[in-house]
Amino acid sequence: MRFGLRTRVAIAFGVLSLVIAAAVSIATYAFASYYLLNQREDAALTRALLDSRAVDASLAAGATPTEALEQIPAVGQSQALVRVSGTWYTAGVTVPPDALPEGLLDLAASEGGAQQRAEIGGEPYFVVAVQLTDAMYVEVFSLQDLDQTMTIGAWVLAAQTVAAGLIGVLIGRYTVGRLLRPLRRLTRGAQGIASGDLSTRIDETGDRDLDPIAGSFNEMAEAVQSRVQRERRFSANVSHELRSPLTTVVGTADLLDRRRDELPEREAGLIAVLVEQVHRMSQMLLDLLEISRIGGDDPLQIETVDVSLLCLDTVRVRNLPDDLVTGDAPIIRTDGRRFERIVGNLVENAQRHGGGVDSVRVERLASTVRVYVEDRGPGIDPDQLEKLFEPFSRGEDAHHTSGAGLGLAIAREQANLLNAELIVDNRDGGGARFIVEIPVTNDGDDL
């Protein structure tokens, strides 16, 4: 599995801060233990020297080694031993004299004094030996407590290191979020273009790293927009230039058609064919022009629309009975003419290819309204459902029915323009069902 950018950066931040925190912790631990140990040893040494002098003085004054040891003030955790003429004397319980490091005593005998850290009976000690006038004085300091302190310290530092790692992860996530924020603007811009708003541009904010991207994006958007506008202008001109001759051809054909009775039978038959085909071609051209211009310069005319009334009008003008229209009567804000075109095309499609309209049902949902146009045909092959909305797709009966095959394609395009969904499925009881789902509100002004 591949992690997302955010996760990867967060992990990297986490690892980095973990490493840094660990290094700092280890250094801290080393320094602290070195410092604390040294301090302790200095104190112990001073103490041992003072004690050794007191014992030396007592012995010189004729006290027994045991008495001399007992005179030492009992401070802290130290234990004192004294060797006089090869015999060890102690005050109370101490470490066994034979456990003392041997080299230390020899060193003290020759140098006058020595010190050493040693492990006796598994516990850490600091041992100081001082050569007195006639005796060897040894004082043993336990380092056990210091050892415990350092252990606790080590745990605390370890916990801090882990915490630092976690904080690093959080900072990583946050930083990526911040870094990606401008990228999100870019994403929004791209989405704007993709959804058809070609005037989308990204503000250049004066950021040296990001402005080039925004600039390139805007240039691209500019190029796309001007190209689309050129094509639309072309399409508009084609439309206008085609309409004039089309008017003449259709008009002349109709005039000839009206004079058919005055013509010989053969010619009248030819005229009939001509008229029919001219009308078919004209309708096809008009549909083509319409579909190529949907979403062009023609702005939406947003108005308040009673969906039920609109559906009623739609079936009435096609000479269908009012009772086909059932369901709710919601009021929505949309472009009424375009919406009428969608429903009208669905109704015509049902008439031409679906064995007639079975019902036009209006259903109000939370923020949308659905119009169901159901037909009486055999339904649609599931493989063909989506292809229906492609231009010139009329299924298998293409040769037997009229219409250019653009009605559903136009309806789909118009629906997109109104932010509506147009889908088709098969009813349980047979027959196809077209569904337009349109939002209740579309921004715009009044009737």
Add this chain to the structure above:
Amino acid sequence: MIRTVMVVEDDDAIRMVLRTNLEDEGYRVLEATTAEQGLLIVQDEQPDVVLVDLRLPGIHGLDLVRSLRATSQVPIIIVTAQTDSHDVVAGLEAGADDYVTKPFVAKELMARIRTQLRRSAQPEEGGEDLTCGPIELHPDSAEVMRNGEPVPVSRIEFYVLAELIGAKGRVLSRDHLLRKVWGYGNAGDGRVVDNLIYRLRNKIEDDPANPELLLTVRGFGYRMKA
């Protein structure tokens, strides 16, 4: 009585088709290829209805509509290949009464013309006078009075007003008006109604931007204050 239709159209072929269709219907046809020519002919011949192409050489069809409307109430139908909303709306705002897009269906265009002519020929005979606030309609003479002063209205405006006042405060949908007044058999363009209402308000309201007599009912249509 022979009716006269003037066609202002620069495309010879389309003019020929229009002329033949109109003559088949028994109209006398006057032809103009430019707006300038059209204006002269209107002054001399007083046609009963004018068909205007928008894209004319020289003076634009829209300006022709405006000039005609400034001096006469003759019914004007725009016949245009420009199907963009703003062209249509501009034509209606300039004062046209109806529009047909190319390629037109001859039967439909003839029906449009008949509607305009019928309406301007025969006000509902013996109809009772209709009043609404300061507005009085005299169907016999097809006159509209406001506070006793005559208001110049086209015939189609007169009939829209008559329908609305006759409805006594009921709302009339735009489709209803299109069918009743313009004679549309199938779905017409509601903007034809909207623009006519706009023009009517300028004639009968004190403050056309805040109408008190001719009211809009959002999503449905229009009604007169009862």
